[in-house]
Amino acid sequence: MTLSDRAEEILEALWIELVEEKKEICRVSILKDDEAIKNLVRLGYIEIKSPQNQIQLTKKGEAEARSCVRRHRLAERLLVDILDCKKKLVHETSCKFEHFLHKGLDDNICTLLGHPRTCPHGKPIPEGPCCKDAKRKPEKLIMPLTELEINRKARISYLQTQERNVVLQKLIAMGALPMTEITLLQRFPSYVFQVGKSKFAVDRELASCIYVRVI
Amino acid sequence: MRKIVLVGSPNVGKSVLFNALTKKYVTVSNYPGTTVEVSRGKAKIGEAEYQIIDTPGMYSLLPITEEERVARRILLEEKPDLVIHVIDAKNLERMLPLTIQLLESGFPTILVLNIMDEAEKEGIIINKNLLEKELGIPVVGAVSITGEGIEELKNRIISFPQKTRDYEGFISYSLKDEIENIESILTSSYPISKWMVALLLLQEDEEIRKMVEEREKNNFPYISQIVEKVRSRYVNPLSYEVALQRQHKVREIVEKVVKVKEAKVTFQEILSRLTMNPLTGFPIFLLIIYLLYEFVGVFGAQISVDFLEKTIFGQYINPFVTKLVTSLIPWKIVQDLFVHEYGIITLGMRYAVAIILPIVATFFIAFSIIEDTGYLPRLAMLIDRMFKKIGLNGRAVIPIVLGFGCDTMAVMVTRTLETKRERIIASFLLALAIPCSAQLGVILALLSGNAPLFAIWAGVIASIFVLIGYLSSKIMPGEKPIFYMEVPPLRLPKISNVLTKTYTRVEWYLKEVFPLFIMASVLIWIGKVTRLFDLLVRLMGYPVQWIGLPKDSAVAFLFGFFRRDFGAAGLFDLKRSGVLTGVPLLVAVITMTLFIPCIAQFSMTVKERGLKTALLMAGFIFPFAFLIGGIVNLILTTLGVSL
Numbered sequence: 102m103t104l105s106d107r108a109e110e111i112l113e114a115l116w117i118e119l120v121e122e123k124k125e126i127c128r129v130s131i132l133k134d135d136e137a138i139k140n141l142v143r144l145g146y147i148e149i150k151s152p153q154n155q156i157q158l159t160k161k162g163e164a165e166a167r168s169c170v171r172r173h174r175l176a177e178r179l180l181v182d183i184l185d186c187k188k189k190l191v192h193e194t195s196c197k198f199e200h201f202l203h204k205g206l207d208d209n210i211c212t213l214l215g216h217p218r219t220c221p222h223g224k225p226i227p228e229g230p231c232c233k234d235a236k237r238k239p240e241k242l243i244m245p246l247t248e249l250e251i252n253r254k255a256r257i258s259y260l261q262t263q264e265r266n267v268v269l270q271k272l273i274a275m276g277a278l279p280m281t282e283i284t285l286l287q288r289f290p291s292y293v294f295q296v297g298k299s300k301f302a303v304d305r306e307l308a309s310c311i312y313v314r315v316i
Numbered sequence: 317m318r319k320i321v322l323v324g325s326p327n328v329g330k331s332v333l334f335n336a337l338t339k340k341y342v343t344v345s346n347y348p349g350t351t352v353e354v355s356r357g358k359a360k361i362g363e364a365e366y367q368i369i370d371t372p373g374m375y376s377l378l379p380i381t382e383e384e385r386v387a388r389r390i391l392l393e394e395k396p397d398l399v400i401h402v403i404d405a406k407n408l409e410r411m412l413p414l415t416i417q418l419l420e421s422g423f424p425t426i427l428v429l430n431i432m433d434e435a436e437k438e439g440i441i442i443n444k445n446l447l448e449k450e451l452g453i454p455v456v457g458a459v460s461i462t463g464e465g466i467e468e469l470k471n472r473i474i475s476f477p478q479k480t481r482d483y484e485g486f487i488s489y490s491l492k493d494e495i496e497n498i499e500s501i502l503t504s505s506y507p508i509s510k511w512m513v514a515l516l517l518l519q520e521d522e523e524i525r526k527m528v529e530e531r532e533k534n535n536f537p538y539i540s541q542i543v544e545k546v547r548s549r550y551v552n553p554l555s556y557e558v559a560l561q562r563q564h565k566v567r568e569i570v571e572k573v574v575k576v577k578e579a580k581v582t583f584q585e586i587l588s589r590l591t592m593n594p595l596t597g598f599p600i601f602l603l604i605i606y607l608l609y610e611f612v613g614v615f616g617a618q619i620s621v622d623f624l625e626k627t628i629f630g631q632y633i634n635p636f637v638t639k640l641v642t643s644l645i646p647w648k649i650v651q652d653l654f655v656h657e658y659g660i661i662t663l664g665m666r667y668a669v670a671i672i673l674p675i676v677a678t679f680f681i682a683f684s685i686i687e688d689t690g691y692l693p694r695l696a697m698l699i700d701r702m703f704k705k706i707g708l709n710g711r712a713v714i715p716i717v718l719g720f721g722c723d724t725m726a727v728m729v730t731r732t733l734e735t736k737r738e739r740i741i742a743s744f745l746l747a748l749a750i751p752c753s754a755q756l757g758v759i760l761a762l763l764s765g766n767a768p769l770f771a772i773w774a775g776v777i778a779s780i781f782v783l784i785g786y787l788s789s790k791i792m793p794g795e796k797p798i799f800y801m802e803v804p805p806l807r808l809p810k811i812s813n814v815l816t817k818t819y820t821r822v823e824w825y826l827k828e829v830f831p832l833f834i835m836a837s838v839l840i841w842i843g844k845v846t847r848l849f850d851l852l853v854r855l856m857g858y859p860v861q862w863i864g865l866p867k868d869s870a871v872a873f874l875f876g877f878f879r880r881d882f883g884a885a886g887l888f889d890l891k892r893s894g895v896l897t898g899v900p901l902l903v904a905v906i907t908m909t910l911f912i913p914c915i916a917q918f919s920m921t922v923k924e925r926g927l928k929t930a931l932l933m934a935g936f937i938f939p940f941a942f943l944i945g946g947i948v949n950l951i952l953t954t955l956g957v958s959l
């Protein structure tokens with residue numbers, strides 16, 4: 102049973118208000134005779150409590166909603182980092198995009214992106230099963246430099262740009278920009294990497310802002 | 317006179333090139349309002365005289381460090397007739413973005429591909445003619461340390477075309493329309509092209525924003541509006557977008573002009589890896605410390621000092637000068653100013669020349685060698701994790717290691733640290749727990765032959781360094797430090813470089829030290845004549861006795877106010893006469909090591925960190941040194957230890 106786009110959007114908004122922001126009362130405005138709402142109630146995802154028509158997520162609904170948010174934020178990451186989408190367009194596009202990322206597919210995208218922790222706006226991306234697996238066996242396409250195998254050739258995919266701006270400026274000064282080839286030479290006591298013919302020593306904080314893809 | 321400005325990233329050989337071009341009339345000064353040094357010199361090239369300015373290292377026209385801000389300000393304010401961009405030929409891809417920024421700004425530019433020797437060794441072949449065509453400017457290959465390419469550079473300066481082309485649109489930015497839009501609104505005149513002004517505005521450059529706000533009073537709100545609008549359309553900071561698009565063009569150019577042959581792994585490369593691998597790196601570090609000890613501690617502080625002190629001063633200078641002065645000047649009081657116990661020559665000069673100079677000179681030779689090989693960044697990367705615990709990052713090893721040579725100079729060098737918090741912590745630790753080479757040399761000599769004494773001393777000082785560093789990193793507010801450092805190739809030190817560096821440092825040191833030592837002798841003399849000295853010695857006698865030292869050592873501590881090493885040298889005299897041994901000797905040495913920074917270091921701290929901070933530090937250190945001395949004394953005497 103698939104949900105309509107509108108129903109997914111409602112679940113997302115509810116989850117953000119009730120779970121992520123821990124608000125007591127939900128401010129999502131609804132129309133009681135909205136088809137999507139009726140459908141959600143019928144599926145047992147939400148409950149409407151009298152007397153004030155309070156909407157609440159059920160256990161089942163919460164899991165579904167979490168997964169919607171996850172897909173939305175993963176879609177944003179994909180659009181910004183890989184497809185180079187402009188900010189204005191990101192929200193609208195990802196709202197359409199997420200509905201294609203059906204279950205299972207979202208884990209593939211997550212793996213491709215190296216299990217990112219935040220969306221481009223800095224909001225946390227709820228973990229999926231793939232992220233938990235990845236902690237056990239690191240087999241990913243895109244990963245932070247800190248996890249790259251020593252002496253393995255890789256190419257920079259993107260930089261974690263939500264970090265402090267000074268960090269980004271430093272990475273630019275080092276020439277560690279997307280598309281550049283990079284090799285990790287050692288990771289202890291500091292991370293040492295090579296870009297072109299230059300070597301740089303950096304700390305963990307900086308190294309984990311560089312996401313690379315093995316070539 | 318026409319002006320040439322040298323720019324480029326750190327460590328690409330700008331200074332070497334600057335020296336090769338100028339030879340004479342060099343002045344080094346702080347850039348107004350900052351602590352960054354800028355050298356200016358004159359050169360005759362062809363028939364014309366030029367002023368040449370060497371700038372601090374810069375990576376991009378969008379500055380992040382103090383050095384970069386100064387370098388850019390020079391470009392904006394000096395109106396150079398010609399800019400020479402010096403780059404490391406091995407790293408074209410990383411360095412060409414700045415060349416392009418210079419061209420986009422409208423500066424007449426010559427590109428120097430320096431360090432060609434290393435590039436060739438690494439199998440990098442650059443088609444210079446093609447690069448000239450791609451960029452539309454003269455490109456000169458050079459090995460500035462051997463002088464190769466300097467003549468060609470001079471010829472290119474002479475024949476530099478009067479008119480240069482326009483680089484607007486050299487890179488097709490996705491922001492092109494907006495840049496052009498802003499450009500068309502700018503009505504005032506600017507030291508760089510309006511295209512670049514617009515580009516920097518979009519990248520949130522504070523300084524440029526202020527400049528535009530001043531010059532475009534009417535249009536400014538409208539301009540900000542455009543900037544805001546563009547910015548909201550992108551998720552990533554615009555500086556990042558711009559850097560990416562510029563890099564794209566650079567990559568295209570590099571692919572056309574550079575060919576890389578697979579190069580063999582060189583011995584240097586293997587050695588380089590060994591210095592960075594923790595398993596071999598730390599033993600190598602210890603080996604270096606050991607060699608340093610042999611050279612500075614044994615050759616400098618023992619053999620050379622012995623020779624200069626006992627033979628040169630003891631047998632020749634002192635007897636001769638004393639005889640001369642006593643026969644020329646009949647008054648004992650005036651004689652005392654020059655000779656006898658505290659005379660300018662017999663004490664001040666003897667300390668400065670015979671005890672301090674050999675130690676400091678050998679240390680600076682060793683430090684310059686280590687610096688020139690490129691070892692220091694490797695040490696920084698080995699030690700970063702540990703330094704983070706005391707609120708510093710790996711970069712701070714440079715001032716801290718230099719502190720073992722001369723704390724005063726090291727405090728000056730703390731300005732290269734990025735955050736104010738790190739600069740304060742580093743200056744504080746230098747003042748408290750880093751003995752300078754002269755002091756260290758004397759301490760080693762004092763404790764020599766008594767391993768337990770030395771071990772306790774080193775243990776106490778090291779624990780205090782770590783403990784106080786840890787505490788101050790907890791207390792001091794401010795951003796956490798970030799560590800990043802380029803690791804240059806290991807190079808064999810160049811003798812001429814080492815000599816120049818040692819020479820400038822020793823010269824600086826002597827200028828700093830001589831007047832102080834002479835002043836100290838004069839002050840002591842005045843104090844003696846007026847009896848003030850006795851009073852001070854008596855006052856100083858109290859804290860000294862509290863920590864279980866003989867009263868006579870008060871004199872040495874009083875000297876310590878002038879320079880730490882002066883004080884330590886005073887202890888040396890006491891030990892030799894048998895007044896100080898065992899536990900009191902250890903307590904005296906520990907207290908003296910921690911003791912208040914000498915006048916020179918204190919005034920440097922005031923200059924770099926401000927009077928309030930410096931006074932706070934001194935106010936903590938003075939009682940703290942005696943407190944620790946007292947505690948050590950108490951513990952050892954209670955335990956009945958005799959050393």
Ligand SMILES: Nc1nc2c(ncn2[C@@H]2O[C@H](COP(=O)(O)OP(=O)(O)O)[C@@H](O)[C@H]2O)c(=O)[nH]1
Nearest residue numbers: 326327328329330331332430431432459460461
């Ligand atoms: N092999 C080689 N080393 C060079 C060359 N030019 C400079 N160096 C070395 O590079 C280091 C940095 O040079 P310096 O002039 O201090 O760089 P700056 O920071 O740009 O002023 C020094 O150790 C120089 O000896 C060169 O052409 N070839």
Ligand SMILES: [Zn+2]
Nearest residue numbers: 173195196199
């Ligand atoms: Zn959505």
Ligand SMILES: [Zn+2]
Nearest residue numbers: 177220221222
């Ligand atoms: Zn988001």
Ligand SMILES: [Zn+2]
Nearest residue numbers: 211216231232
């Ligand atoms: Zn995942």
